[in-house]
Amino acid sequence: MNKKKKAGIVIGILFTVALIVGFIIYKSIFSANTNFPEKEIYVKIPTGSDYDQILEIIKPFVKDIGKFKSVAEKRSYSENVFPGRFMFKKGMNSFEMVTALRHNEPLNLAFNNQESLEKLVSRLSSQMEIDSTTMINSFRDSVFMKANGFNEETILGMFIPNTYEVKWNISPEKFREKMANEYKKFWNDDRKAKAKALNMTPEQVITLAAIVHKETVKIDERPRVAGVYLNRLKLDMPLQADxxxxxxxxxxxxxxxxVIKRVFSGDLIINSPYNTYLNIGLPPGPIAMPDISAIDAVLNAEKHNYIYFCASVERFGYHEFAETFAEHGVWAKKYREWIANQGVTR
Structure with a gap:
C-alpha cells in the first residue's frame, strides 16, 4: 500500500472520528434535556444560592444533569450564577437552559380588596421571595412613610389594586419605591384637580373610597353612594357607615x-376612631383597599340631595336612597324585616 493510499485512509478515519465526536458534542449540547410534561415551568432561585444549590433545585426538571453541568461549566455559568425566576420550556437543550437561567423573568403581581396591611403582605409574600416580616417592616418604616406622606393608618392606601410587573426577587426597598411611584402616577393632574375640587387630599379620597367600595359591589351605584357621603360631610353629619x-x-x-354580616345597635357604641356613628368626618385611614372604580366614583360622585340609603330587598345588591329620614325609615323597616327572616345572627 503506497503512502498516498495510507494517508487517505488515515484522513478518512480521522474524519469519521471527528464526525462521531462532533455528533456526541452536538447531542450533549443541543439535544432536548428537559424532564417535565408542562409546556413551560418557572424555576425560582433564592437569593444567595450557589452553583451546587442551583443544580439541586433544577435537577427534577433536567433529564441528564451531567450534560447540563458540562454545558454550564463550558459557558462559565457555574462561576456567574444569580437569583430570580427563570422559565424552562419543554424540549429545551442544555445550552438553552443555561441561557434561560441568565434571564430573570418578571411576574405579574396582582392584589386587591385587602382589609389590612398584614393581609396585603400575606398576599404579596405568597407571590414573591420577600418574607412577610421583612416586607411589613419595610412598609412601616417611619422615614419612608413620612417621605411619601403616609402614616400607619394611611399606608394601606398607597397600594392601588392592579396588576404590576415586578421581579420575583425584588428587594423590599425597591418594591416599596415602585409602589410609591405607581401611586404618584395614578394621581395624575386630572385626579388631583378633582380631589381639590372636593376639598380633599388624595389620601382622604381613598379613605372615603374604601367605605364606598365596602358599601356596594355594584360599580354603577358607587358614584351615587359616594354622593351621599359627600353630602353628609358637607352637612357635618356623621357618615354612619356600617x-x-x-x-x-x-x-x-x-x-x-x-366574618361579620350584620351590625347591631350595641356595636355602634364601640370606642374607636373608625366609629363613624360617634365621630364626625372621615376615619383616620382606609378600612380596606378600594379598587380604582371606587376611587373614581368619589372623584366623579353623582350630584344629588340624598343623605340616606338602605339595602334594597327588591333589587338585591343595590340600595334605596332617600332625602328625608321619614322616607328612609320606610326602606329601613323593610330591610330589618327581611333580614330578620333570613336568620342572620352576625
Whole structure:
C-alpha cells in the first residue's frame, strides 16, 4: 500500500472520528434535556444560592444533569450564577437552559380588596421571595412613610389594586419605591384637580373610597353612594357607615378573618376612631383597599340631595336612597324585616 493510499485512509478515519465526536458534542449540547410534561415551568432561585444549590433545585426538571453541568461549566455559568425566576420550556437543550437561567423573568403581581396591611403582605409574600416580616417592616418604616406622606393608618392606601410587573426577587426597598411611584402616577393632574375640587387630599379620597367600595359591589351605584357621603360631610353629619363599624370590631379583636354580616345597635357604641356613628368626618385611614372604580366614583360622585340609603330587598345588591329620614325609615323597616327572616345572627 503506497503512502498516498495510507494517508487517505488515515484522513478518512480521522474524519469519521471527528464526525462521531462532533455528533456526541452536538447531542450533549443541543439535544432536548428537559424532564417535565408542562409546556413551560418557572424555576425560582433564592437569593444567595450557589452553583451546587442551583443544580439541586433544577435537577427534577433536567433529564441528564451531567450534560447540563458540562454545558454550564463550558459557558462559565457555574462561576456567574444569580437569583430570580427563570422559565424552562419543554424540549429545551442544555445550552438553552443555561441561557434561560441568565434571564430573570418578571411576574405579574396582582392584589386587591385587602382589609389590612398584614393581609396585603400575606398576599404579596405568597407571590414573591420577600418574607412577610421583612416586607411589613419595610412598609412601616417611619422615614419612608413620612417621605411619601403616609402614616400607619394611611399606608394601606398607597397600594392601588392592579396588576404590576415586578421581579420575583425584588428587594423590599425597591418594591416599596415602585409602589410609591405607581401611586404618584395614578394621581395624575386630572385626579388631583378633582380631589381639590372636593376639598380633599388624595389620601382622604381613598379613605372615603374604601367605605364606598365596602358599601356596594355594584360599580354603577358607587358614584351615587359616594354622593351621599359627600353630602353628609358637607352637612357635618356623621357618615354612619356600617363597614367602618365592622372594621373597628375586627381591629379591636385583631382578627380580620372573622366574618361579620350584620351590625347591631350595641356595636355602634364601640370606642374607636373608625366609629363613624360617634365621630364626625372621615376615619383616620382606609378600612380596606378600594379598587380604582371606587376611587373614581368619589372623584366623579353623582350630584344629588340624598343623605340616606338602605339595602334594597327588591333589587338585591343595590340600595334605596332617600332625602328625608321619614322616607328612609320606610326602606329601613323593610330591610330589618327581611333580614330578620333570613336568620342572620352576625
Amino acid at each position: 363597614p367602618t363599624i365592622i372594621f373597628a370590631l375586627k381591629k379591636r379583636d385583631n382578627d380580620f378573618n372573622q
